[in-house]
Each structure stands twice: as structure tokens, then as C-alpha cells.
Amino acid sequence: MSVSLFDASVPVFTRGLTILSTLLDKAEAHASETGAALSTYVEARLAPDMLTLAGQVQRASDTAKFGAARLTGLQAPSFADDETTFDQLRERCAKTIAYLSTVAPESYAGSEARTVTFGGGANKWTLRGDRYLFQFALPNFFFHVTTAYDILRHKGVPVGKRDYLGPYEGAGAR
Amino acid sequence: MSVSLFDASVPVFTRGLTILSTLLDKAEAHASETGAALSTYVEARLAPDMLTLAGQVQRASDTAKFGAARLTGLQAPSFADDETTFDQLRERCAKTIAYLSTVAPESYAGSEARTVTFGGGANKWTLRGDRYLFQFALPNFFFHVTTAYDILRHKGVPVGKRDYLGPYEGAGAR
Numbered sequence: 001m002s003v004s005l006f007d008a009s010v011p012v013f014t015r016g017l018t019i020l021s022t023l024l025d026k027a028e029a030h031a032s033e034t035g036a037a038l039s040t041y042v043e044a045r046l047a048p049d050m051l052t053l054a055g056q057v058q059r060a061s062d063t064a065k066f067g068a069a070r071l072t073g074l075q076a077p078s079f080a081d082d083e084t085t086f087d088q089l090r091e092r093c094a095k096t097i098a099y100l101s102t103v104a105p106e107s108y109a110g111s112e113a114r115t116v117t118f119g120g121g122a123n124k125w126t127l128r129g130d131r132y133l134f135q136f137a138l139p140n141f142f143f144h145v146t147t148a149y150d151i152l153r154h155k156g157v158p159v160g161k162r163d164y165l166g167p168y169e170g171a172g173a174r
Numbered sequence: 175m176s177v178s179l180f181d182a183s184v185p186v187f188t189r190g191l192t193i194l195s196t197l198l199d200k201a202e203a204h205a206s207e208t209g210a211a212l213s214t215y216v217e218a219r220l221a222p223d224m225l226t227l228a229g230q231v232q233r234a235s236d237t238a239k240f241g242a243a244r245l246t247g248l249q250a251p252s253f254a255d256d257e258t259t260f261d262q263l264r265e266r267c268a269k270t271i272a273y274l275s276t277v278a279p280e281s282y283a284g285s286e287a288r289t290v291t292f293g294g295g296a297n298k299w300t301l302r303g304d305r306y307l308f309q310f311a312l313p314n315f316f317f318h319v320t321t322a323y324d325i326l327r328h329k330g331v332p333v334g335k336r337d338y339l340g341p342y343e344g345a346g347a348r
Binding site for chain 2: 001002003004005007008011012015016046047050108110111112123125126127128129130131134135136138139140142143145146147149150153154156161162164165166168169170171
């Protein structure tokens with residue numbers, strides 16, 4: 001069985017960003033019950049030199065948008081990384097999902113001949129498209145979605161693994 | 175460009191488990207410098223009702239082995255989940271990698287007709303093979319590798335994003 005690089009990326013990113021936005025909904029609902037300031041969640045991190053929750057959302061968004069743009073040669077939208085509220089972080093997810101919805105499966109035609117250059121400085125890399133997807137884009141995307149979840153769990157937000165995994169599309173019996 | 179379900183899973187899991195084992199090496203080296211007890215890392219978690227570092231490694235291993243077995247109809251080895259030391263956790267990664275090395279690309283022939291049932295009780299699901307891979311196995315695998323990393327970072331282990339991403343195979347210029 002084979003799948004296209006489109007199938008292995010665009011729906012995966014869209015689904016992950018939708019789940020990430022739902023995790024933010026649940027964190028906001030919890031904060032409104034407990035009186036916690038949402039800003040303490042936005043600025044929370046697991047180690048002093050790790051990114052905040054806002055940073056995790058921004059990098060998940062970037063990994064998804066570049067994951068699509070670099071494999072197709074399309075232009076990715078520019079986002080300012082200036083989100084400081086939950087509404088803005090959800091909007092960042094929504095804008096990224098909206099961009100992904102414009103990427104057609106046909107855009108991936110010829111992506112087998114495409115090599116991708118990413119990163120910068122001492123961490124500038126060139127990889128064949130499929131290797132870029134499976135060795136960087138997917139691991140990096142899930143890193144940031146998971147770390148956002150881990151930050152919320154560490155702050156006591158009552159989300160669980162089912163919230164991270166999200167609803168299954170095309171599911172048969174349960 | 176299309177890739178097989180083998181390409182999208184077995185090398186990805188093998189690479190992730192190799193990286194996970196290397197993260198454990200770095201944590202052990204750090205502990206030997208600082209005098210930290212390794213058992214405090216093994217038992218560390220980010221929230222009282224989350225899995226420990228050992229649990230994260232065990233679930234990453236399970237997700238990988240079942241990810242291969244369920245898409246091919248092969249039998250997955252049984253592991254006892256009794257690891258309490260870093261050596262045992264690395265051995266768990268190694269045993270899982272050894273199993274994955276026995277799974278041939280040809281085993282995936284016909285996987286397009288395969289539906290996968292996983293989970294249990296109220297969380298028992300049936301999904302077509304590709305959906306199982308992209309909606310459960312890959313997100314869940316990276317969840318556990320990332321959370322193992324996040325636990326180590328939270329404990330002050332000096333690993334970084336490059337350690338999580340690991341060396342790129344087939345890389346051109348950097």
C-alpha cells in the first residue's frame with residue numbers, strides 16, 4: 001500500500017492543529033473554573049531554556065506550513081509570532097489550517113524530484129523530500145504539539161491522552 | 175510522489191527509538207557528572223497522573239512494535255514492562271529495533287485491504303491501515319518519545335532539540 005506525500009502530511013498537520021486548538025479550549029475552560037490567569041499558561045514552559053506554550057504553538061504552525069510549502073514549491077504565509085492570548089493562539093492554528101486547505105494534492109506532483117533545504121547556519125540541511133518529511137517535519141510537528149500538551153498537563157489542566165489523539169476520521173466500530 | 179506504509183513507519187520507528195536510546199545515554203552521562211540518582215529520572219513524570227520516563231519508553235516501544243505488527247499481520251514480541259534501570263530501558267529500545275529489523279517491506283503487500291483494531295473497552299477502534307498509521311501510530315509514537323525528552327529536560331538534563339531530531343540519513347549539504 002502506498003500513500004502520497006500529501007496524504008502523509010497535509011491531513012496530518014491539519015488534524016494535529018485542530019487537536020491543538022481544542023486543547024487550548026479545554027485549558028481556557030479549566031482556567032475559567034479555577035480562576036487561573038490564562039497568561040500563566042501562555043508563558044509556561046518545562047525548562048528555563050525551552051519554548052513557552054505560545055512558542056510551541058508557533059513552531060507547530062511553522063513546521064506545518066513549511067512542511068507543505070517546501071514539498072510543493074508553494075509560498076508559505078508569514079506570521080509575526082506575536083501571539084500573547086489564547087484567542088490569538090487559536091487564530092494562529094486556524095490561519096495555518098486555512099493555508100493548508102489551499103494546498104491541493106496535485107501540488108505534490110513532481111515532489112519526488114524535489115530536494116528541500118531548511119534550517120540555517122550550522123543547522124542548514126538539504127534532504128530529499130520524503131526524508132525531509134519523515135526525519136524532520138513529522139517528528140518536529142508532533143514534538144511541538146506534544147510539548148504544548150505536556151506544558152498544559154504540567155500546569156494541572158485536566159486533558160488526557162484521548163484529547164491529544166483526537167477523534168479518528170473514518171473510524172468503524174468502537 | 176508516493177511512499178509505502180513500510181517507508182512511513184518502520185524506518186521512522188527505528189530512527190525514533192535509536193534517538194530515544196541516545197537521549198538516555200546523555201541523561202546517564204549527565205547524572206554521572208552531577209551525582210544525580212538515575213532512578214529519580216526513571217521514575218520522573220510531568221504530572222502525577224502521567225506515565226514515568228520508564229512508562230514513556232515502554233509505550234514508545236509498544237506503539238512501534240504494534241504499529242508494524244498490526245499493518246502486516248505479523249506477531250509482535252511480548253515485553254514485560256518491568257524495566258527499572260537505564261540499561262534495561264535501552265535494552266527495551268534495542269529489542270524493539272531488533273524486531274522491526276525483521277519486518278520486510280514485502281510484508282506490507284496487501285496492507286491496503288487490512289483494517290486494524292486496537293485499544294480496548296470504550297477505546298476500542300477499527301481503522302483502515304493508513305488511517306491507523308497517520309491518526310494513531312505516528313502521533314502516539316512521537317508523543318512518547320517527545321514526553322521522554324520533555325521529562326529529561328524538566329529534570330535539567332542538557333539535551334537539546336538537535337538531540338531529539340537526531341542525525342539525518344541521506345543528508346546532502348549542511
